[in-house]
Amino acid sequence: MITVNDLRVHPLDQVHRLIEPGPVILVSTEWQGTPNVMTNGFNMMVRHAPPLIACTIGPWDHSYTALVETGECVISIPTADMAATVVDIGNCSGADVDKFGKFGLTAVAGEAVRAPLIAECWANIECRVADTRLADSHSLFLLEAVRAWTDPSQEAPRLFHHRGDGTFTLDGPVVDLKAHMTKWQYLV
């Protein structure tokens, strides 16, 4: 019989490495006329429709204040070829540097929010903050997607995922299990 003695203890401060969240994303804001962007690894879909997304954005981030003050942002989804730039974006602050200029990002005006879309990214989701009740205690924002865009020139985007230790997993082969989705036919 297997007992926990046959298993390896995993440190609690590294549990985040076991549960891989969504792809690494960029969150852009515009506050006091200045656009900014941060890297975000702790995110997940919460609801299909209207689409709701949860993002952890800490008060140490310049973006936190921008999000609280404006109630708006854009979630941009970069592809694997942008990975090193995206990590660099997450290692400096908009409080000190113009990240759009420094990283050569092309800001595109959206339709619903003032925060810019990023042309280099495969997808862009315009969001409004829907719930900040857990922002103080857990840095958790619920964001409602109000417009979403994809780049038609990127047919098969390869996203990348944060493993929590400075290494990243790139999207691999796609497995089609639609035939098994008997209860959830409306999703396929």
Ligand SMILES: Cc1cc2nc3c(=O)[nH]c(=O)nc-3n(C[C@H](O)[C@H](O)[C@H](O)COP(=O)(O)O)c2cc1C
């Ligand atoms: C791969 C990666 C993932 C990150 N994920 C998060 C995250 O989920 N939440 C967060 O608050 N900061 C996260 N960060 C840190 C922010 O991106 C970083 O603090 C950034 O400098 C904030 O920029 P700002 O001060 O311009 O808002 C991450 C950084 C990296 C490199």
